[in-house]
Amino acid sequence: MIKFEKITKIYNKLKVLNEVDLNIEQGESIAIMGPNGSGKSTLIKSIVGLVKPESGKIFINNIDIKSTVDYKRIIGYMPQIGRYPDNLTPKELINLILKIRNEPNISFPEELIDTFELQSHLNKKMNSLSGGTRQKVSVVLTFMFQPNILILDEPTSGLDPYMALKFIELVKNRNQNGTSVLLVSHTLDEIEQITRRIVYLNEGIKLIDDTVDKLQSATHTNNLNSAILAKIKEVKNEIE
């Protein structure tokens, strides 16, 4: 479904992504992990065209993403920070995105708005909303088109624990219905709940690409954190 072919991205002479190859099948849920500056966000941003790689190709359903923008119709992208124009309301923003996408079967997402308790905030200006509420607006904007691919960049960072749980349930539910999920997160609990495959990047290089089950059995531990650390150590030793 999504195929990265030797993706390289350079910022100020620094290789943020170094010939990364990755295949993601329909319905898979993958966590992209790694230390700060390892290229996680750069990798997922390159799918939606926010980052332009220096070399390599990305295919979505066998279509080279450089050739069109229409492939974005099947993608829901949730950024790390939900900061939107100060003087507009969530309702106006949702309507704008609805107009831009112009999907015939999609109407105003009342159900999502109810789930994330946004009803009373719909007509308030963005600059009067808290960071958490703006993040809920991001959730609605990401999920309202029933996308086939969900790209989530630290999605629960501004959400309160109750809303974070609701969010995780929503993602799991969509994933069970066949939506592919790419999650960038530092929260292991969230990763364990949502994803079944771990991709670990370090200095732009893919160090780990394995399922959670395989990682845990290979390292003889049920603790994901310990499993990842053990695997990193193993891979680094192999490289050296």
Added chain:
Amino acid sequence: MKLNNFFNIVSFTIKDVSRSKWVFLYGIIQFVLTLLLINLSDDTNKTIVSLLNLTIVLNPVICIVFSTVYIYNSREFIELLIAQPIKRNTIFYGIYCGLSLILSSILILSILIPFLINFTQDFTIVLFLIGSGSMITFVYIALALAISVGFDDKATGLGVSILAWLFFAVIFDGIILLVSYILSDYPLELPLIITSMLNPIDLGRIIVMLKLDFAALMGYTGAVFEKFFGSFFGISFSLLTLILWIIVPLLIGSRKFKVKNF
């Protein structure tokens, strides 16, 4: 470029900017100052000259600073738009047109209404002032977009924007004056015409001054312009050059925007 999406972004930007308290304040200040200047003098031409200097100094700095800050503050919103099935050019030109239309409308209304209230007879020159001011608005917003797309750091971008305004509003004329003084023994008409094309503020001023026929008030470049071209060709030439001043930064900005990493 899908026109529907382009118009959606234009109208969204207009809606957002029109609700900004800073834009409202700008409109009020321009309105009050215009009203004051009209009531201080009975001669429309004198009012226009005073207003021209005000418009040419105040309007560009407000447009360039406001638009630069607007683009930096809209970064996440632009990211949201790029993640939609919409071309980057549509986003870039949509935001540009939205900003230009709302800021030039505020300029037009804040100058036009006071003249209408005072039943001004000679409206042609008022229209020239408004036209010239609007063109400068379009130029400075184009410059702001090119600068803010070109520099990732907000403080740097804002600094460059202010410097661009300062250069064209103050430093440029100083340099021209100095060079003219030093090289006064040489024929400088043609070089001066060419250099005046390099300053949008000068061009805006020349358009109104040529219409007013105030050669003495035009400054050296303006006087040379009138002598060289006459009023009609001078105005047309200035107007065409101003259009180039809009197109060139826009093309540079849109090319950078197409490959920019967010």
